[in-house]
Amino acid sequence: MKNWSQILLITKREFLVQVKKKSFLVVTIITPLIMVALIALVVFLTMANASSSYVAVVDESGLFTTTFRSTDRDKFAFYDKADLQGLRDTLQNSDYLTAILHIPPADSGFANLRNGIELTSNRSVGITEIMSYQDRLSDRLEQLNLERQGVTQQQLRDARFPVSLNVRKQSGDSFSDTNQMGEGIKTGLAYMLMYAIFMFIMIYGVRVMRSVIEEKNNRVVEIIISSVKPFNLMLGKIMGTTLVALTQFVIWIGIILIAMMLIPVFLPASADMSLAGADAAELVSEEGLGDIVQDVIGVLFSLNYWLIILAFLVYFLFGYMLYSSFFAAIGASVDNETETQQFMWIGLMPLMLGVYGSISIIQNPDGPVGFWMSMVPFTSPVAMMARIAYGVPTWQLIVSMLLLVLSVIGMVWVSAKIYRVGILMYGKKPSFKEMWKWLRYS
Secondary structure, three states: HHHHHHHHHHHHHHHHHHHHOOHHHHHHHHHHHHHHHHHHHHHHHHHHOOOEEEEEEEEEOOOOOOOOOOOOOOEEEOHHHHHHHHHHHOOOOOOOOEEEEEOOOOOOEEEEHHHEEEEEEEEOOOOOHHHHHHHHHHHHHHHHHHHHHHOOHHHHHHOOOOOOOOOOEEEEOOOEEOOOOHHHHHHHHHHHHHHHHHHHHHHHHHHHHHHHHHHHHOOHHHHHHOOOOOOHHHHHHHHHHHHHHHHHHHHHHHHHHHHHHHHHHHHHOOOOOOOOOOHHHHHHHHHHHHHHHHHHHHHHHHHHHHHHHHHHHHHHHHHHHHHHHHHHHHHOOOOOOHHHHHHHHHHHHHHHHHHHHHHHHOOOOOOOOHHHHHOOOOHHHHHHHHHHHHOOHHHHHHHHHHHHHHHHHHHHHHHHHHHHHHHOOOOOOOOHHHHHHHHHHO
16 A cells, blocks of 8 residues: 555656646647648648649640630640740740640541640649649540540430449448548548557657656655655656646547537638649539538547547557556666667567558458557557557457556566666666566566
8 A cells, every 4th residue: 555655646746747847738738739830831831832834735736725724823825836936935034934735736546646745844843733734635535535436525424423332341230331531531540540659659658768867867766765666666657657648638639629620610611622633623623621521520420439539548558658667667777868779679669560560450450460460569559549440349459458458567567677776776888688687686
């Protein structure tokens, strides 16, 4: 009972010390705002970088008079063949003309147009712009070929029959439905959760290690352990930092949920999607940006997000305790951060394996790689987050969490044996052999 009172006392102290810092408030409140600002900045830079263009089209074939229509950003003007040389002479120093699109006369089968169309520009042309021109030209030639074969545009539209596949996953007697949008959202959510777990385990794990090194170098730890056992000190620091991280997560999740409900209110029903590509523009023209966002949010809320949030917190909590106990032992064994490099790779390798292995897991969430990586405690915090959005059998979640909890207990016990010896050692760089001896001390 005395041990637990010491652990709780250190946990409370560690939690309050970090929460009362101005940096905690700044990071907790400002970080989501910074992320929103960065997204807005990326959109702004994308729009600012998309300069307007004035393209002179010399169409000797006469087939593309309706293919290139001017917009607010891109202007197209058609010229005769006689103007071609004059346009080329003025292109380099022109203040308004940005490019010349020359389309030669077409042969009977349009074969010469496959590689005979030329775009000359006085600036660098991006791949998106090149593909936009190619798509317009290809679509027009496809249309002409069909007309030659007696197929009209109306017949082609009537013949098109897009299919949206509704995927049903059977689990016992129940079914869950999804579609292409739903699967895409699940994939994005899986990547986000996976990288969030990885990044925050590393960030807060290193924070524990630095805290231990700082107290060791300041000799504060010598005073503390005169009344507190090293094991209780280590566990209290880990639990205190864990509560700080969970507090931040709860606040961030609340902000995200509020934003998800408010975003559709402020988004217009339609928006200019000229920068997003032809497919995105067509999609928005059919449904409207606000409706699309509403659909996305509907898919997100159709997921068992309470289970996802709970699993995220559990795997972060115990995954963090697993790795932070290891980092605490490293911090107690060395005198400065430079000396930690020889041990850090041991903790980094399983996490990196979990991250890169999870890329294949997302392609097949129920495959053998996904199963075993979500069972092994050193990779399960990352791997299970890659699977959770797709649905995981309850028994696998229970077994995975149980193995993770047992591994945390074992890792804390091993790290505590290293911690209690290393925390009072100064001026000596430990080796793996010496740390093995520390583990064998009674």
